[in-house]
Amino acid sequence: MSDHERLIIPPRPPMPQATTSEPARAWRRDPRAWLIVYVAVLAAIILWPVPVDSGAQGLLRTISRFLPFLTYGRIEFTANIALFVPLGFLLTCLIARERWLILPIAVVTTVAAEWMQAVFLPARTPSALDVAANLAGACIGMLVAVAREHRSR
Secondary structure, three states: OOHHHHOOOOOOOOOOOOOOOHHHHHHHHOHHHHHHHHHHHHHHHHOOOOOOOHHHHHHHHHHHHHOOOOOHHHHHHHHHHHHHHHHHHHHHHHOOOOHHHHHHHHHHHHHHHHHHHHHHOOOOOOOHHHHHHHHHHHHHHHHHHHHHHHHHO
């Protein structure tokens, strides 16, 4: 037998699969984790010293020029709705038994946000219309979460 025939090379072991660890996967599905991220983003938006859309005035004028029904007020109102949809959704996912608390939490959150803007941020304009839009967004988030629950059953 030659030296070459005696050399036995074992088969190559399979390459490990790139998988996400279980804790990371669980974190992504945990509404509490998303709520923490959402609250941090919401706080940054609420406490931004100047209007958040101040750099987008040109874009907003262009949109209104091409789509006249999309006025600045309507765009802002819609943005305020969208801003609070995650709050209603996440709280509905988290508070199963005491869902009656979700709207009071949303009311306190939005009134506190407008109050902070009025007291601490002179460049921002607090508005009762913003409160109404934010509450509408929280309600939409609640409805989406409930519809998702019913669909998954």
